[in-house]
Amino acid sequence: xxxxxxxxxxxxxxxxxxxxxxxxxxxxxxxxxxxxxxxxxxxxxxxxxxxxxxxxxxxxxxxxxxxxxxxxxxxxxxxxxxxxxxxxx
Numbered sequence: 001x002x003x004x005x006x007x008x009x010x011x012x013x014x015x016x017x018x019x020x021x022x023x024x025x026x027x028x029x030x031x032x033x034x035x036x037x038x039x040x041x042x043x044x045x046x047x048x049x050x051x052x053x054x055x056x057x058x059x060x061x062x063x064x065x066x067x068x069x070x071x072x073x074x075x076x077x078x079x080x081x082x083x084x085x086x087x088x089x
Contacts, residue, residue, distance in 0.1 A: 021083060022066035030080065034071060041067040 023030050026040040041063060046052070048059045069075045 018086075022069050022079065025062050025066040026070070028070075030083075032070070037067065037070045 023032065026032075026037065026044060028036060028040055032040070044063050045060070048063060050057050050060055069079050
């Protein structure tokens with residue numbers, strides 16, 4: 001299910017020429033809590049881990065970066081500010 005969502009998000013990215021946000025990668029809203037971020041990451045990581053699905057290293061890297069940024073309060077604040085400047089979310 002999440003892999004279909006990632007495919008659709010990549011199609012949207014190509015169509016509208018805007019980067020997919022960390023929130024979109026994890027299937028979350030910008031108001032997501034730490035718990036929701038961790039839960040979404042674990043679910044996605046189980047599905048996309050390269051040990052389980054060969055060739056998914058790019059998706060796993062995206063998941064790792066999204067998790068790392070969103071769980072770091074300072075990085076998340078800066079990231080949210082950048083999204084606002086770009087007009088996302």
